[in-house]
Amino acid sequence: MDTITNATVRTDLPVTEPLTPERTSAPAPAGSAGKSQDASIRISAGGRSLASAAASRNKAANAAIENSNLPDQVKKLLVRIRELQEKLREKAEELARIAAQQNMDPRQRTMKVAALQTAISTITGSLNDASAMLNKALTQMRATSDQRQLVGALLMM
Numbered sequence: 001m002d003t004i005t006n007a008t009v010r011t012d013l014p015v016t017e018p019l020t021p022e023r024t025s026a027p028a029p030a031g032s033a034g035k036s037q038d039a040s041i042r043i044s045a046g047g048r049s050l051a052s053a054a055a056s057r058n059k060a061a062n063a064a065i066e067n068s069n070l071p072d073q074v075k076k077l078l079v080r081i082r083e084l085q086e087k088l089r090e091k092a093e094e095l096a097r098i099a100a101q102q103n104m105d106p107r108q109r110t111m112k113v114a115a116l117q118t119a120i121s122t123i124t125g126s127l128n129d130a131s132a133m134l135n136k137a138l139t140q141m142r143a144t145s146d147q148r149q150l151v152g153a154l155l156m157m
Contacts, residue, residue: 058086061157068150071141077134078154084127091120 065078095116098109138148 058082061154064157065154068154070147070150071137073137074134074141074151077130077137078151081127081130081134081155082157084123084130088120088123088127091116091123095120 061082062079065075065082068075070078095113098104098112098116101109104112134151138151141147143151
């Protein structure tokens, strides 16, 4: 298996232009001639479109949270819960992709699945903690049923 020993991520490139090896390669460190490989990532137009749409949804949902008349502590918890939900969704998708890869070495797949399951457990624990904190905050502020409905609606966005 080839190991990538030298990779550079460029953040100054426009999002609409595909990354190519010529644009992502970095010079090899002195004395490492022939020993390193450069990595490049190419994101398809569809991938960029999906990422852009997801970012727009997140911005809209976070704007709705910020524009609500809820206390700041509740707003912060709502945003945190949404972030954790998104991370959990991403890890679940990654787990499904790994599990579906038939050409991967079974030992390697098992290790990746185990790592993802651990990450999912950690995120789930954090999500449970944030939800409990939100419930406690709503109880302490004696939230009305309308405020609780608003919180539920904001979480579903």
